[in-house]
Amino acid sequence: MKGGAGIMRHWLQLQKPVITEDAFSGVVKTFVDVVGVDAAIDSLNGREYLAADREIAGLQWRITLREIPGETVEPGWRGVEIDGDTPRVFDLAAVLPSHARNELVFAATSGQSQP
Numbered sequence: 001m002k003g004g005a006g007i008m009r010h011w012l013q014l015q016k017p018v019i020t021e022d023a024f025s026g027v028v029k030t031f032v033d034v035v036g037v038d039a040a041i042d043s044l045n046g047r048e049y050l051a052a053d054r055e056i057a058g059l060q061w062r063i064t065l066r067e068i069p070g071e072t073v074e075p076g077w078r079g080v081e082i083d084g085d086t087p088r089v090f091d092l093a094a095v096l097p098s099h100a101r102n103e104l105v106f107a108a109t110s111g112q113s114q115p
Helices: none
Strands: 010-021 027-051 054-066 078-083 086-096 103-114
Touching: 027 078, 054 086
Parallel strands: none
Antiparallel strands: 010 027, 010 078, 027 054, 054 103, 078 086, 086 103
């Protein structure tokens, strides 16, 4: 694991989706590891609400990373940060504008349902 001091102090494993069919012609979405990168992860906002008799919590994040030669990171990918025992999963939702030529900035979401 990398990561350390500085702005990009989080170690993020980028994963891209792979769509396959199961034996019943159902769609199965899995993720495969692509590359590990240093990233800056900043929280933007969060909310909680009730829907379908469940408490839903969601957070929005801004994730900044350097360009990866030979890879095009797109919305639909995800990043997994493993810091301690519990991994955090960030779903990359949209590309945000960046002033630096060699940086990629994404809006990302994370959250979970509670029974």
